[in-house]
Amino acid sequence: MGSYANGLLHGLIEEGFDHNLTLLLDSDLPVPPLPVGEYRLASSRRRYRGQLAAYEDAVILGSDIARIGPDAYHAIDLKLPGRSPVPLVVTLHDLIPWAWGGPRMRGERFRFWLGRRFLRRADLILAVSKATADDAVRLGKVDRKRIRIVPEAAGDEFKPRPGAPDRVRKRWGIKPGYLLFVGALDARKDPDSLLRAWTAANQSGRELELVIAGDPGPQAPANMGAAHRLGHVDDAELADLYAAAGCLLFASRYEGFGLPCLEAMACGCPVAAFRNSSVAEVVDSVGELVADGDADALGRAAAALSRNPTNARRSGLERAKTFGWRSTARQTIAAYHEVLGQPARLR
Numbered sequence: 001m002g003s004y005a006n007g008l009l010h011g012l013i014e015e016g017f018d019h020n021l022t023l024l025l026d027s028d029l030p031v032p033p034l035p036v037g038e039y040r041l042a043s044s045r046r047r048y049r050g051q052l053a054a055y056e057d058a059v060i061l062g063s064d065i066a067r068i069g070p071d072a073y074h075a076i077d078l079k080l081p082g083r084s085p086v087p088l089v090v091t092l093h094d095l096i097p098w099a100w101g102g103p104r105m106r107g108e109r110f111r112f113w114l115g116r117r118f119l120r121r122a123d124l125i126l127a128v129s130k131a132t133a134d135d136a137v138r139l140g141k142v143d144r145k146r147i148r149i150v151p152e153a154a155g156d157e158f159k160p161r162p163g164a165p166d167r168v169r170k171r172w173g174i175k176p177g178y179l180l181f182v183g184a185l186d187a188r189k190d191p192d193s194l195l196r197a198w199t200a201a202n203q204s205g206r207e208l209e210l211v212i213a214g215d216p217g218p219q220a221p222a223n224m225g226a227a228h229r230l231g232h233v234d235d236a237e238l239a240d241l242y243a244a245a246g247c248l249l250f251a252s253r254y255e256g257f258g259l260p261c262l263e264a265m266a267c268g269c270p271v272a273a274f275r276n277s278s279v280a281e282v283v284d285s286v287g288e289l290v291a292d293g294d295a296d297a298l299g300r301a302a303a304a305l306s307r308n309p310t311n312a313r314r315s316g317l318e319r320a321k322t323f324g325w326r327s328t329a330r331q332t333i334a335a336y337h338e339v340l341g342q343p344a345r346l347r
Contacts, residue, residue: 002032003259004093004128005076007155011329013037022068042068054114058082072123072339074332078115080122087339089332090122091150094256095135096188099277104187104219116140123339126150126332128257129278150331151282152257153323157235158266160317164243171237174228178209179302180245180269182238182260183252184217191221193274193295194251198227200299201249201306208306210249213241242267246306250274251298258282262323265316270305272298286315 012018018037025031027043044064046056061081065073072087080090095116097108119125119140125147127133133149136142165176179201185191198210210227233241242248248264250273258279261271271287273279280289288301305312337343 001077001093003155004091004152006035007153007325008076008328008332009037009039010035010156011153011325011327012332013039014326015329015333017329017333022070024064024068054079054111058114058118072336074336075122078112078119080115080118082118084121087123088121089124089126089335089339090119091126091128092119092132092136092140092256093128094132094254095139096254096256098139099135100188100254102187122146124148124335126335128152129281131278131281132256148331148335150328150335151323152259152262153325153328154259154263154266154320155235155325157239158242158263158320159239160268161240161243164240167240168244171240172211172228172230174209174211174244176244177246177306178211178228178244179247179249179306180241180264181210181212181249181251182241182263183214185212185220185224186217187219188252188254190251190253190293191224193253193293193298194249195225195227196295197249197251197299197302198225200296201303202299204300204303206303206307208246208303211241211245213238238263239267242269245269246309247272247302249298249302250279251295252276252279253292255279261287262320266320268313268317270309270312270316272302272305274298284319286319287312 013035018039021039022042023039024042024044027045044060057079058081062083066085070086073084074089076091097105120142125136127136127147127149128151130149133147136147137144168174181194183189201208212227213230213233215232242264247270250261254277261282264271271283273289274292275289276292288305290297290301
């Protein structure tokens with residue numbers, strides 16, 4: 001969510017739209033790092049942060065919007081007003097608690113069920129992928145005519161990084177050419193399949209290390225074998241990790257967009273992933289997509305890409321260029337004009 005907010009704001013500023021913006025921030029939290037722009041800031045005070053916070057959000061947001069008096073309100077997540085006094089645009093990243101299901105998603109369904117219910121009231125929904133748009137119709141009961149597909153993008157840090165192998169070796173003592181996984185290790189990311197795929201990759205005749213980057217999350221297994229678990233890394237470090245990797249080994253079983261795949265391609269890192277949800281939309285034909293859940297095939301694909309990465313690196317870089325935050329911003333601005341009944345002004 002932070003990557004989306006940061007990327008979209010940068011894109012809107014670069015498009016010269018920032019003087020039209022007011023950012024609504026939680027007054028009880030520190031102001032996040034923000035780029036220089038002509039936007040204004042407003043604050044919202046929340047009293048509750050437990051499981052029932054969504055109810056307060058729904059009431060307080062409506063009051064905040066009325067107080068600020070914008071032409072339209074853009075919610076970048078499912079924390080939605082119960083009633084909006086102005087046209088409402090919502091970015092929908094996913095409906096994974098319902099699409100993925102299972103007992104481990106019960107808490108997330110409870111936290112966001114009110115948002116899913118209010119989603120149908122939005123004047124326009126910006127789905128980050130076709131898969132998410134389909135979920136909005138199927139699981140959110142949203143009219144498809146009110147959905148626009150506006151994809152995410154990789155940040156500016158994610159690009160080919162000369163010297164990355166040496167920096168990775170010096171920072172973590174890891175030999176370049178490893179398999180990389182990025183993200184939490186919750187059930188949806190399928191850490192068991194990740195380990196099985198790693199084993200299959202090493203059975204192909206080449207010894208490959210596995211590097212795991214990102215906050216592991218509360219569902220992470222206690223034991224991930226001999227994998228290097230780096231925990232949270234900043235964007236510059238993550239970009240180096242992508243650039244020095246032999247392949248991104250992406251065992252996720254469901255993605256609203258699949259940003260790690262795009263970030264990897266933007267850094268010249270080949271991608272091997274399960275074919276499911278939105279992943280095929282992002283990776284297209286430039287990576288190796290295998291049948292969903294076939295961990296052995298995933299490992300073999302990753303090993304093959306790490307042995308001969310040249311074509312995948314080149315095609316991945318070209319594919320990544322088709323996504324960009326300025327393009328996302330232009331499509332978002334067009335959505336604002338649409339809900340206000342104004343002519344679109346895409347440049």
